[in-house]
Amino acid sequence: MEILMSILAGILFATAIYNLLQKQLLRIIIGTVLLSHGAHLFILTMGQLKTGKPPIIVEGVEQYTDPLPQALILTSIVISFGVTSLLLVLSYRASKLNESDNMEELRGSEHE
Amino acid sequence: MIYAVFAPLVVTLLIPLISKWKEKIHTGWFLLPIPFLIFLYFIQFAGENFTPKSEVYPWIPSLDISIDFYLDGLSLLFVLLISGIGTLVVLYSIYYLHKSEQLKQFYIYLFLFMFSMLGVVLSDNVFVLYTFWEFTSLSSFLLIGFWHHREGSRYGALKSMLITVFGGLSLLAGFIMLTVISGTTSIQSMIEQTDVIVDHPYFPLLFVFLVLGAFTKSAQFPFHIWLPDAMEAPTPVSAYLHSATMVKAGIFLIARFSPLLGQEPIFFAVISVVGLITLFWASFMAVRQTDLKGILAFSTVSQLGMIMAMLGFGTEAAIFAAVFHILNHATFKGSLFMIAGIVDHETGTRDIRKLGGLMTFMPMSATLAVFGVFSMAGAPLPFLNGFYSKEEFLGATVELNQYTGGFLGFLQEAIPYIAVIGSIFTFVYSMYFFFGTFRGPFKEKELDKKPHEAPVGMLISPTILVLGVILIGLFPNAVNEPFLAHSAEAVFGGDIHAHLKFWHGFETPFIMSLIIVGIGTILAVTRKKWAGVYNIFPRKGFNEVYNFVVDSIENGSKKITETYMTGSLRHYVAFILTAIFLICFSIMIISNGFAFDFSQTADITIPEILVGLVMAIAAIATIFTTSRLGAIITVGVVGYGLSILFVLYRAPDLALTQLIVETVSVALFLLCFKHLPELRKLPSHPGVKSTNSLIAICFGGLMTLIGISAHSTKLFSPISDYFLEQSVPLGGGHNVVNVILVDMRGLDTLFEITVLGIAALAIYGLIKLRHNKGAK
Structure with a gap:
């Protein structure tokens, strides 16, 4: 299963990057969202999947899933949410102010 | 001692406060006592029974870097110069710089320099020394560029910075090599290991690095070019940094390392030759200068070359003469710079072609200048200190006899002649400086304002320096045993006792002096006829x-x-990703890092495959969708899919968080999408499209391969067992993920919250900003 999940993570990365390389602000944001999804899946898969029960200590259970990647991902989810929302508002402001959401037009002049 | 060194730095912090009253009282008055107190503190060490003192303050013990202050004779000489001349320069600057100038900045830079220069001459730790060394370059840069509205100031500042910092980096390389070879960072310990260092195969390289640092700082040929341009600085700065102290840092360095390097033939060859070339070249160049300060700048270069050459000789007499001349040069050159500043201040020009006959207008300055220039010229008069060190120098050149035959032997024979020729030009430019300015016809039409004598306050500092010239000249032995002997011993590494007297009898050095004065006078009188030669x-x-x-x-x-x-985000992202891809991929290939091990994988189940498939399709769909709503839905599908995967993979906390975040995100997207333009297919070049796809596929593929390899390679047992075991005993919680987040890695979580807080503030600000639209 890990192999398949790695491939899925790869697909998420590929689509994220394709979106990142686009000109429209919206697509770039979508790209970052997909990128963080891909990264989370990636971290989770790098450990091993389904090696035991959920990591909640219960008497009598010996095998648990690795809690460390989960802690990392949990932090990451929250941070990427912050980043996404900031990007959204930022791009909203930028496109309102400059009346364009095309990155090629938002490049800034030669001698600023 | 540490208080004395750090006092100027502390003062720089107070300067902005005290400069508030600069309209009433010139800021300089407040600062004047500081260098004077430092001077008083250090002068009490001088005396016949002086012994080196050291103080150690640990700083970075793990790197063997500590603030070691080591006060020996050499440091003492420099410390007294820095604080003594510093006092006079501050006093002089009070009259030189008008209250309307940016006094705050000026004094901050000046005291920063004083602090760093004290650090340079007192540090025993090479890395601390290097740090102070670069600080002097930095403050010199700031001071040269003080009048930053002038093109010339900026050019001169940059030039001095580039050249001295180039040398500084080379010095750092030299220090690192010294540390690696000797295993210590203390200069005194390095000197104890002289044999180890000198016999090391890298010694020549190390030598070049050290010497480059010293030569650039002390403006030795051909790096001397920065010093004349540094004359754009206000004159107090030129007198202080660019003649008395900072430019002598290179000399200090060579003197400091003389016990280590001094016995090597390469030391004699390189240091003496460069010193003598500098002496000759700069004194020759000085004669054709038209700017008063230009003459003094080349003169400084030439005198530095002379001191450098004497250090290169390395004999007892030469080293004594060198330290003596360091002191003498500071006195007479300092006074001459101040007089040049006075002339500039009172006539409005420093161009010697426009000046002349000022003696009647400025009798005091002219009198002071007489002593200064004749001392500089080395005229054989018993009340001028310049003569003593000059004669010691000439004597030292004649006495050289360590080497026989070969290049060094030839060099040894040639040195007295080069010294005489260089000194002749020294005599010529000294006379030119004085007679061109103060004698000859007065050119009233050339001057913008009517010249008159400088205010008394401005004359105090040069007077004190000239008094120094005369007193040292009359009683040279007063500074000899208590002071200079210790300095020379610190450089030489053995006892030095010189007896200074004016009349040695009719010996070779005296004859050389007479030749210099004789030919010098002829050349000075007929200077104009030789103009063609000087411009050769x-x-x-x-x-x-x-x-x-x-x-x-x-x-x-x-x-x-x-x-x-290019300013295009796409290009940046593409460059970064391509670089990551190429580097990662090639390293994985080279280190044979790709591994495929399918033995320990989890079972494949239908629900996971279905969810994964849906996610993949949704992700791909985001590329092709052209509607905003479609994009939200597809991105949402990926997110919710991920949370289902989390459930399947026994990560309940993740699933919950992901669900909440995804929901809020979708809501946010919806809110913002309403205001954002509709997605559309922007026309793009087919080449661009295929590059994008290529980069995306390559990167995705790379991540897949890394994921599989990481899964297949288990080099260490995971550290998670520790968390699982200690969660209940240490954290008191049964949910291990929670315990990790709030207990074991609590600070990380705190910072995570901080990041969220900052993001929230930024978002709030951006939304609020809407109300004053138009104001960018």
Whole structure:
């Protein structure tokens, strides 16, 4: 299963990057969202999947899933949410102010 | 001692406060006592029974870096120069700089320099010394560029910075090599290991690095070009940094390392030759200068060359003469700089072609200048200190006899002649400086304002220095045993006792002096006839080389930068990703890092495959969708899919968080999408499209391969067992993920919250900003 999940993570990365390389602000944001999804899946898969029960200590259970990647991902989810929302508002402001959401037009002049 | 060194730095912090009253009282008055107190503190060490003192303050013990202050004779000489001349310069600057100037900045830079220069001469730890060394370059840069509205100031500041920092880096390389070879960072311990260092195969390289640092700082040929341009600085700065103290840092360095390097033939060959070339070249160049300070700048270069050469000789007499001349040069050159400043201040020009006959207008300055220039010229008069050290120098050149035959033997024979020729030109420019300014016809029409004598306050400092010239000249032995002998011993490494007297009898050095004065007088009187000879070398010369190098570096780096700094986000992302891909991929290939091990995988179940498939399709769909709503839905599908995967993979906390975040995100997207333009297919070049796809696929593929390899390679047992075991005993919680987040890695979580807080503030600000639209 890990192999398949790695491939899925790869697909998420590929689509994220394709979106990142686009000109429209919206697509770039979508790209970052997909990128963080891909990264989370990636971290989770790098450990091993389904090696035991959920990591909640219960008497009598010996095998648990690795809690460390989960802690990392949990932090990451929250941070990427912050980043996404900031990007959204930022791009909203930028496109309102400059009346364009095309990155090629938002490049800034030669001698600023 | 540490208080004395750090006092100027502390003062810099107070300067902004006290400069508030600068309209009433010149800021300089408040600061005047500081260098004077430092001077008083250090002068009590001087005496016949002086012994080196040291103080150690640990700083970075793990790197063997500590603030070691080591006060021996050499440091004492420099410390007294720095604080003594510093006091006089501050006093002089009070009259030189008008209250309307930016006094705050000026004194901050000046005291920063004082602090760093004290650090340079007292530090025993090479890395601390290096840090102070660069600080002096930095403050020199700021002071040269003090009148930053002038093109020339900026040019001169940059030039001095580039050249001295180049030397500084080379010095750092030398220090690192010294540390690696000797295993210590203390100069005194290095000197104890002289044999180990000198016999090391890298010794020549190390030597070159050290010497480059010293030569650039002390403006030795051909790095001397920065010093004349540094004359754009206000005159107190020229008198202080660029004649008395900072430019002697290179000399200090060579003197400091003389016990280590001094016995090597390469030391004699390189240091003496460069010193003598500098002496000759700069004194020759000085004669054709038209700017008063230009003459003094080349003169300083030439005198520095002379001191450098004496250190290179390395004999007892030469070293004594060198330290003596360090002191003497500071006194007479300091006073001459101040007089040049006075002339500039009172006549409005420093161009010697416009000056002349000022003696009647400025009798005091002229009198002071007489002593200064004749001392500089080394005229054989018993009340001028310059003569003593000059004669010691000439004596030292004659006495050289360590080497026989070969290049060094020849060099030894040639040295007295070069010394005499160089000194002749020294005599010529000294006379030119004085007679061109104060005697000859008065050119009233050339001057913008009517010259008159300087205010008394301005004359105090040069008077004190000239008194120093005369007193040392009359009673040279007063500074000899209690002071100079210790300095010379610190450089030489053994006892030095010189007896200074004016009349040695009719010996070779005296005859050499007479020749210098004789030919010098003839050349000075007939100077104009020789103008063609003085202009035989191109005016620019090494400056052209410097300009060419700087220009080509600037243009070259601009061109290179412009090729990739396009301003297009797409390009940046593409460059970064391509670089990551190429580097990662090639390293994985080279280190044979790809591994495929399918033995320990989890079972494949239908629900996971279905969810994964849906996610993949949704992700791909985001590329092709052209509607905003479609994009939200597809991105949402991926997110919710991920949370289902989390559930399947036994990660309940993740699933919950992901669900909440996804929901809020979708809501946010919906809110913002309403205001954002509709998605559309922007026309793009087919080539661009295929590059994008290529980069995306390559990167995705790479991540897949890394994921599989990481899964297949288990080099260490995971550290998670620790968390699982300690969660209940240490954290008191049964949910291990929670315990990790709030207990074991609690600070990380705190910072995570901080990041969220900052993001929230930023978002709030951006939304609020809407109300004053138009104001960017």
